[in-house]
Amino acid sequence: MNNRAITLSLIMAGLAVFFVQSYISSVDEEAKKRFGVEVLAVVAKQDIREMDTVSEMMLEYRLIPKKYLEPAVISVEKKEEDKETAKTLKGVAGMVAVVPIKKGEQVTLNKLTELNIRTGLAPQVTPGRRAISVPVNDITGISKLVKPGDRVDLVAVLDMGNGNRASKMAKTVLQDVVVLATGRAVSNNVARLVETDSYSGKERIRPLTEDFSFTTVTLEVEPLQAQYMALIMANGDNAITLSLRNNDDTERTQLSATLLMDIVGPDAERLRGGAARR
Secondary structure (H helix, E strand, C coil): CHHHHHHHHHHHHHHHHHHHHHHHHHHHHHHHHHHCCEEEEEEECCCECCCCECCHHHEEEEEEEHHHCCCCECEECCCCCCHHHHHHHHHHCCCEECCCECCCCECEHHHEECCCCCCCCHHHCCCCCEEEEEECCCCCCHHHCCCCCCEEEEEEEEECCCCCHHHEEEEEEEEEEEEEEECCEECCCCCEEEEECCCCCCEEEEEHHHCCCCCEEEEEECHHHHHHHHHHHCCCCCCEEEEEECCCCCCCCCCCCEEHHHHHCCHHHHHHHHHHHC
16 A cells, blocks of 8 residues: 555656646747747946956856847847857957947847047047147146046147246146046047056056056047147247146137236336346
8 A cells, every 4th residue: 555655656756747847848849939948148347438348257048039129239149158168259349339338238239349440549530630649748848737538738848039937938728628638548549558557577458548657638629729830949948838627618718828927017117127226
C-alpha cells in the first residue's frame, strides 16, 4: 500500500512538473511572439558623460526582447556571452560618447563617434566667423578659470606714443566674445593627454579639460576683428586682458578709452604742474 502511494505521488509530482513546464513554455512562446526573442544588448554599466572615452568597464550586456531594442543598438543575437560578444564589446571601447548616456541605457551607434573631422575645433566655428588665439597668463586669463563656452570682453592696452605710461590707453575692443578653447581643450574635443605617472612609471591618459597649463585662449570673432587682434598682439604678449561676463549677459555698451590721466582725475593738472616745476 505504501509503495503504491509513493508511486502514485511520484506520478502526480511528475505530471505537475510536466504541466508547469508546459505552461512556462507556452508563456515563453507567447512572449516571443508578442515581444520577440531576447538578445544580448549593450547597455551602460555606469553614467557616461558627453565626450567621455568609452571603456569596456563602462559597458555590460543585458537580455532585452527585440521589441524593446532601440534603433541602431549594439547587440548580439545570443542569450549568453562568449568570445563573439566579448569581441563586440572591445570594438565599442575607445569610441567617444557624443551625448550623455545614463546607467542602464541602451548604447546605440548614434550616441558614439570616433576621432574624425567632426570632432575638435573647426566644426564649432560659426560659418562666416574665425577662430583666433590670444596669449594669456594667470592675470590676463582670469586665473585660468575661463573655460570653453564662456563669454568674455577683451581689454587692450595700446601704446599711443613713445612708450611711457602717460601715452598708453586701455580700450575695450571686443565685447561678448565666445571662448572656443583654452589651450587644446575644446568643448567637443576628444583628445587626451598621455603622460607618465610619477609613481608607477606607467602611462596614463588625462582629459585635456583637466589641463590648466594652457597659455592661449581661442576666441570666435569676425574676420575684421581677427585683423584687429593681430595688430593689438603685435604690441606684446600682455597687451590683451580677458574680462569674464555672465553667460546670460549679452549687453554691449559703448565704452570710451581710458588714459592714465582719467584715473588720476582732477589731480591730473596738479601732478602735471608738479612734474613741470621739477
